[in-house]
Amino acid sequence: MASPISASTGLGSGLAIGTIVETLVDAEKAAKQNQITKQTTATTASISGVDQLTAAVSAFQTAMTSLNSTTTPAFQGFSATSSNESSVKATAGNTAVNGTYTLNVSQLATASKVATAALDSSQTSAIPSGTLKITQNGTSYDVNITATSTLQEVRDKINSSLQSKGISANIITDSNGSRLVFSSTTTGKGSDISVDGGTSLSMLNIDGTKLMSATSTSTDANGKAIPGAGAISSLALDAEFTIDGLSMTSSSNTVSTAVSGLTFELVAKSSTDTTITVGTNTDGLKTSLQTFVDAYNTLAKLVTTLTKGAVDDDGTYTAAALTGDSTPRALLASIRTQIATATSNSGLGSLAQLGITTQQSDGTLSLDTTKFNAALSDKKLGGEIQNLFTGTDGLLSRIGKAITPYTETGGILAQKKTSLNQVQARLSNEQDALDRRIETLTATLTKKYNAMDLAVGQLKATATSITSIFEAMNAQKNAS
Incomplete structure (x- = not known):
């Protein structure tokens, strides 16, 4: 904001009008400006402090x-180390006991993988309507197929319906045609998938008791006829392993009940033993x-x-x-x-x-x-x-x-930040109002002092004129 105060000396009065006005304005402004400045500085520091505290609490949380x-417990009382984590990994719980265990994995648990018979292009482009009954572990799920669906649409319908159940489908195409292949996240012997499409969807039937070779179209691996049906392409198996020489099986590759307090993750078969050592997790x-x-x-x-x-060296707090x-x-x-x-x-x-x-x-x-x-x-x-x-x-x-x-959200720290922001906004408005008032006062005082200077100048001119008249009269009198 440009100051209306003139730094020049009054022509009529000879007074330093600019200095006089500035001094009067500063005296009027000082108290309120000091108050606003102190409050603004304190509020800005408080806002910064609340921000720092909020960030620190967030980091603490x-x-x-x-x-x-x-998923990654930080306070496990015991630790378990494996001599061969590429075969077996181990985790110790708080009920574990210090000691060593020897494991040997001869077979991993696997999931079911089954496939339909191969379908030609005319079949894959127009699957008739019907209901697929997909069964695993004695539980059946129905998937309704609308008329003239493509094989891809059937796959997508199965996935949208059953992926949350751990069952998914995809399409594999070879020289024999396209097959619908089902996979499962469920492992263990006896968990193979069967599919019954009834009469209308018989081309998608899968016999979960038959084993099919990768290239066969209607016979299983033993050459036996599979009339119009697909079959198992990969058997679901239990994991087979030994612990300290004792033979065990598990439907899952995560074994948590074999040894109290220990969980084993079977990763791969191994021809050599793996030693698991359990000790205090100091x-x-x-x-x-x-x-x-x-x-x-x-x-x-x-x-x-x-x-x-803080108090500095000279005692200032x-x-x-x-x-x-x-x-x-x-x-x-x-x-x-x-x-x-x-x-x-x-x-x-x-x-x-x-x-x-x-x-x-x-x-x-x-x-x-x-x-x-x-x-x-x-x-x-x-x-x-x-x-x-x-x-x-x-x-x-x-x-x-x-x-x-x-x-x-809306908690104590958030409320405090909002309150401080409101104080900061109010102080900003007060500063603007003070600046406007000081600007008006400066202009008013400058105008008054300029008017006074003009009046003084006029009086001085009149005085000079009168003095000249008297001097002329005296001169005439002396001459006579």
Whole structure:
């Protein structure tokens, strides 16, 4: 905004009009401008502080979600290692027992793969209407086919109806024609698929008790006639393996009931034995506990930074971004309450039993490695850590519930950010109003002082004229 104040000296009065007006305007503006500036600076800092706190809480939640994962548990009390993960992988649960096991996989569990008889082009372009009854493990599903469907449309109808059941279909074309091939995600002996299309869809019938070679059209692998029907192209089989020399079978390649507390994933057949070693998951548990401690400490330190002011060398106090705001400390207190709450009167019920304690100096957590190792080796608490953190009403769940009021849409932090933005907008409007008022005042004072300067100039001119008249009269008198 260009200033209307002239820096020049008044021609009539000789006064520094620009300086006078500027001084008067500054005196009028100073108090309100100082108030707006201070409030704007504080509000901007508070908005930044809330943004930092929101980001920190989000990062803390992400860390807690990762630790609370059910697919990759972070607090397994035991670990299982395989000497040959290309054949067998192993996972230990909290009911496992330290020891070693020898596995040998002679056969993997496989799923059913069946195919219709080969169809020529005239058949694949005009499949008649009817109902396909697709059966697996004694359960049947009906798929209705509309008249003159193509083989591709039949495939798509089967997939849209049955993929959620683990059954899918595709088309394979060879020199004999096109076949509809069914696959399943269900493994294990006796889970082969049968298809009954009745009279109208007999070309799609599949006998789930017959075995067909890859190139045959109407005979099975033994050369026996399969009248107008397809058959099994790949048998569904059980997995066959031994554990410490004991022969076992499983309909799935994931075996969780053979050894208590252990889950085996059978990956491939192997001609040599695989050794599974089970031991206390000391390193893994320590890493997860330290991750929890670090995540909490990062949040706690930020809260201190945002709320605790500082005093410089000359004794001047400077407030932090959220000094005087109870929200950050209330949020942290809600988390501390859950950390300090005992969950059991026996066994493992608190973090202190694992060597995690609060530092009195700054409120952060620390992990005492010596106490932690003793909790695992002497007190055998490793198998209870997962339940403490992720069990029913576990620590991570309770912490999540405690901070939800702050982080949810429209929650405490969101409301605070909205309120601060409103204050910022109001201050901006006040600044605009002050600028307009000062502009008007400057113009008014400048106009008045310019008018005064003009009047003074006119008076000085009149005075000069009168003085000249008297001087002329005196001169005439003296001459006579």
